[in-house]
Amino acid sequence: MRGMDINMSNSKIQESAFVNQSIKKRLFSNDNIFLLLGLIVYIIICSIIAPNFATGYNLSIVLEQLAVPGILSVGMCILMISRGIDLSVGTLLSFAACFMAWLISGGTSVAVAILLGILICVGCNFLMGLLLSRTTLEPFIVSVGAMIIYKGFALITTNGAEYPIPGKFGFATNIRFLNLPLMVYIMIVVYIIFALLLRYTKFGRWLYAVGDNDEASFLAGINVKNFKLLIYVINGLVIALATILMLSRNEVGNPYLGTDLEMRAIASAVVGGTALSGGKGNVIGTLLGTIWMGIISNSLNVIGVSAFWQYVVTGGIIVVAVLANNLRYKMA
Structure with a gap:
């Protein structure tokens, strides 16, 4: 009997150790956990250096500032997973x-x-998606051309000036809950919707399959051309939502309103683990990447780092993130 008790006790210990090991393995195999832990450590360090950093007021400013680039990052994430991009x-x-x-x-x-x-927004992205899905043109080159065309249209529309609309369109920041503007909650809803789409729907499975190997996806029965077109149309809807929120926040039409937003969207997706080669990435990682970019920019302002040096720091972070992702995928 005593031997049986000892065996049962050893069995329970081994079972408990196996469960603990399994939990640790699952926890640390999740790339997002390192982003989250790193973010927490960074916030703690910045709070020690600048006590006014980790305040409710500053947090609301950060979230409001990253709402629009955060929404654009979702569209960029699904494009990059499908092996596309939009500059x-x-x-x-x-x-x-x-x-x-x-x-x-x-x-x-x-x-x-x-x-x-x-x-x-939807029409322009439909045309881009139609061109890219029906030809072998590179998304990078086509989107660069589109970037220049849209900039020209913005300048033509305004003649290089601004169109202020004060008091007519400020719902995104005027409506607030718990001291956070409506646009922050809209961003959260967008992330939840896309996280569920990518994880639990056929759309998500097809997205990763097409990004990983579009020829194999075609042989598996996926209409790759139409699916890629759909992705660009969805990105157009995302851009439209971001446009509405940006205009509502600034209440002025300015041809330079979206300057550098494409770089921030790409950076957030890359920092969040989305591969430029396609087939890899997730929306939660992109959200953490968006928060990282917003926190870094804000913390450097609070600490008093020159705006010129902020570009250097941000660019360095993007390069490090790309290198880290490449190493991780090679080791996987």
Whole structure:
């Protein structure tokens, strides 16, 4: 009996050790856990250096600032998983925002301006997706061309000037809950929707399959051309939402409103673990990457680092993130 008790005790100990080891393995095999832990450590360090950093007021500022680039990062994430990219999101946002502001300042109703802004973003991305899905052209080159075209349209629409619309479109920041503007909650909802889509739906499974190997996906029965077109249309809807929120926050149509937003979106996705080669990445990682970019920018401002050096630091972080992701994928 005593021997049986000892054996049962040893069995329970081994079982407990196996469970603990399994939990640790699952926990640390998740790439996002390192992003999260690193973010927590960084926030603690910055809070020690600058006590006014980790305050509720500063947190609300950070979240408001990263809402628009955060939403754009979702669209960039799914594009990059599918082995695509879009460098024109910032200038398309500027063009659509300028056009909407021009309409509103001229007396057009806000609802009509919003509808036309959505049509512009979706229509432009539909044309880009149609071109890229039906040809062998590189997304990088096509999107660079589109970026220049949209910038020209934004300048033509405004003639290089601004169209202020104060008091007519400020819902995204004027409506607040728990001292956070509505646009922050909209960003959270967008991330939840896409996280569920990628994890639990056929769309998500197809997205990773197409990004990993589009020829094998075609042989498996996926209409790769139409699916890639769909991805660009979805990205157009994401850009439209970001445009509406950006215009609502600034209440002015400016041809430079979306400057560098495409770089921030790409950086957030890359820092979050999305591979430029396609087939790898996740929305939660992109969210953490977005928060990382926002926290770094804000903390450097609070600490008093020159704006010029902030570009150097941000660029260095992107390079390090790309190197880390490449090493991780090689070791996997």
